[in-house]
Amino acid sequence: GKKEQYDEEKISSSFIKAGASPEITTAATKTINKKVKDNMSTDEIYHRALSHLRVLEPRVALKYSLKRAIMDMGPEGFVFEKYIAKILREYGFITEVGQILNGHCVNHEVDVVAKKESQVCMIECKYHNSRGTKSDIKTALYTHSRFLDIEKAYREKDINNNTRFEAWLVTNTKCTSDAIKYAGCVGLKILAWHYPKVENLEYFIETKKLYPISILSTITEKQRDILFDSDIILAKELGSYKMDSLAELISVRQSRASKILNEASIII
Amino acid sequence: GKKEQYDEEKISSSFIKAGASPEITTAATKTINKKVKDNMSTDEIYHRALSHLRVLEPRVALKYSLKRAIMDMGPEGFVFEKYIAKILREYGFITEVGQILNGHCVNHEVDVVAKKESQVCMIECKYHNSRGTKSDIKTALYTHSRFLDIEKAYREKDINNNTRFEAWLVTNTKCTSDAIKYAGCVGLKILAWHYPKVENLEYFIETKKLYPISILSTITEKQRDILFDSDIILAKELGSYKMDSLAELISVRQSRASKILNEASIII
Numbered sequence: 001g002k003k004e005q006y007d008e009e010k011i012s013s014s015f016i017k018a019g020a021s022p023e024i025t026t027a028a029t030k031t032i033n034k035k036v037k038d039n040m041s042t043d044e045i046y047h048r049a050l051s052h053l054r055v056l057e058p059r060v061a062l063k064y065s066l067k068r069a070i071m072d073m074g075p076e077g078f079v080f081e082k083y084i085a086k087i088l089r090e091y092g093f094i095t096e097v098g099q100i101l102n103g104h105c106v107n108h109e110v111d112v113v114a115k116k117e118s119q120v121c122m123i124e125c126k127y128h129n130s131r132g133t134k135s136d137i138k139t140a141l142y143t144h145s146r147f148l149d150i151e152k153a154y155r156e157k158d159i160n161n162n163t164r165f166e167a168w169l170v171t172n173t174k175c176t177s178d179a180i181k182y183a184g185c186v187g188l189k190i191l192a193w194h195y196p197k198v199e200n201l202e203y204f205i206e207t208k209k210l211y212p213i214s215i216l217s218t219i220t221e222k223q224r225d226i227l228f229d230s231d232i233i234l235a236k237e238l239g240s241y242k243m244d245s246l247a248e249l250i251s252v253r254q255s256r257a258s259k260i261l262n263e264a265s266i267i268i
Numbered sequence: 269g270k271k272e273q274y275d276e277e278k279i280s281s282s283f284i285k286a287g288a289s290p291e292i293t294t295a296a297t298k299t300i301n302k303k304v305k306d307n308m309s310t311d312e313i314y315h316r317a318l319s320h321l322r323v324l325e326p327r328v329a330l331k332y333s334l335k336r337a338i339m340d341m342g343p344e345g346f347v348f349e350k351y352i353a354k355i356l357r358e359y360g361f362i363t364e365v366g367q368i369l370n371g372h373c374v375n376h377e378v379d380v381v382a383k384k385e386s387q388v389c390m391i392e393c394k395y396h397n398s399r400g401t402k403s404d405i406k407t408a409l410y411t412h413s414r415f416l417d418i419e420k421a422y423r424e425k426d427i428n429n430n431t432r433f434e435a436w437l438v439t440n441t442k443c444t445s446d447a448i449k450y451a452g453c454v455g456l457k458i459l460a461w462h463y464p465k466v467e468n469l470e471y472f473i474e475t476k477k478l479y480p481i482s483i484l485s486t487i488t489e490k491q492r493d494i495l496f497d498s499d500i501i502l503a504k505e506l507g508s509y510k511m512d513s514l515a516e517l518i519s520v521r522q523s524r525a526s527k528i529l530n531e532a533s534i535i536i
Contacts, residue, residue: 036337105450105454139410144405145410185372
């Protein structure tokens with residue numbers, strides 16, 4: 001983990017943001033303070049804070065873990081794309097991942113295509129697995145150009161169609177202020193962490209409890225990757241599993257599978 | 269250097285491309301063959317080939333070194349931008365580096381702005397310091413979007429102006445076929461290594477002998493960086509230097525400075 005000065009303010013404000021009460025926040029920060037060592041890594045501080053929250057307020061701990069759980073989706077962005085597609089499906093969209101669409105000039109690979117009635121959304125997913133990396137203006141610029149090229153090809157084919165095309169940029173981190181300004185100006189929709197203020201990425205996840213399995217503390221990285229490979233990304237997708245079939249799928253004892261299903265059932 | 273299987277074909281075809289005669293190519297490849305060891309790195313092979321060429325055909329060696337000399341311009345792309353600006357100045361353009369231009373939606377940093385009569389070129393410089401990295405469709409897409417945003421702002425201000433705006437993408441490596449196709453379709457000009465077939469990057473450099481100082485074998489990396497920092501990028505810019513002032517600038521003995529000026533005078 002990246003080394004970073006321990007900052008009591010940061011920890012307590014992150015507790016508050018996750019919804020912890022002031023009392024619990026104060027109590028937790030005090031306990032962490034006592035144990036903290038100089039030069040503790042961000043990861044260590046995070047894990048310490050989280051283990052306190054788990055005991056004190058399990059639901060808040062969950063929210064606190066969500067950002068990290070998404071960053072744990074893997075080195076590549078492919079699982080994140082599938083995750084976004086699954087989230088949108090829960091909101092009534094028909095989705096496809098990694099489609100090649102014809103443009104006027106060239107063909108383009110679009111991460112997620114989401115359709116609902118006459119609305120067609122072409123979604124660029126920008127996944128970052130380190131904190132602090134922002135999606136920048138270049139991403140907004142190329143997403144918009146690509147959208148224009150695809151839309152132009154479509155209009156050429158079918159001029160009287162009333163399909164409403166939209167370009168979206170979905171990211172698990174933040175966007176630079178320039179990217180946000182440009183997107184607003186050209187009509188590119190941004191869905192990011194804490195952006196927009198209300199209907200942002202975590203809103204869509206939390207409203208329908210679409211937590212990724214990487215949020216579960218009872219599974220290892222290896223087990224998580226087996227589940228991802230089996231296209232199980234949402235914790236709620238574990239709901240249809242029986243203890244023995246899950247145990248077999250991820251090669252664990254039934255008692256462990258039972259713990260996993262139990263943790264999943266709490267959050268879905 | 270990257271390890272790569274020694275490939276006689278590759279070496280001889282690179283000699284031919286650089287303009288070596290078939291006889292010299294055969295002779296040089298034979299000598300290299302004798303000395304070559306398994307798993308020799310690309311860099312070692314390159315340096316061995318080059319030292320042969322230096323003896324046999326100094327002018328061909330120069331051309332052979334050009335691509336590498338540009339890759340040696342530093343980890344960041346800033347010297348490359350200044351190099352491109354200087355090349356264009358030699359072709360009658362007025363150039364500026366790293367300008368912030370107003371767009372309709374946001375302000376944009378443009379690597380090089382080059383003007384000649386009513387022509388205004390906004391140039392994105394894409395510098396890669398490893399071989400095989402290509403500039404891809406995303407670069408072409410964002411360069412085009414940025415251009416449209418700047419052009420729109422300009423047209424809003426001054427509708428009857430007959431300024432001819434152009435967007436250029438200049439890179440020291442190659443572009444993907446998609447990037448080339450898209451650029452051709454939207455009117456984005458590409459200037460790259462070996463692209464277009466005739467008036468490509470090396471053509472503009474070689475026609476006026478605008479070799480970068482990093483092509484000189486008589487200077488060290490440290491001396492090269494001092495020169496870059498003093499805004500001396502073209503070998504011909506050394507032409508105005510006297511032995512003693514160059515010796516002082518880069519902190520070397522006069523005999524060394526003399527060797528450098530001598531090598532520079534051969535190629536300019």
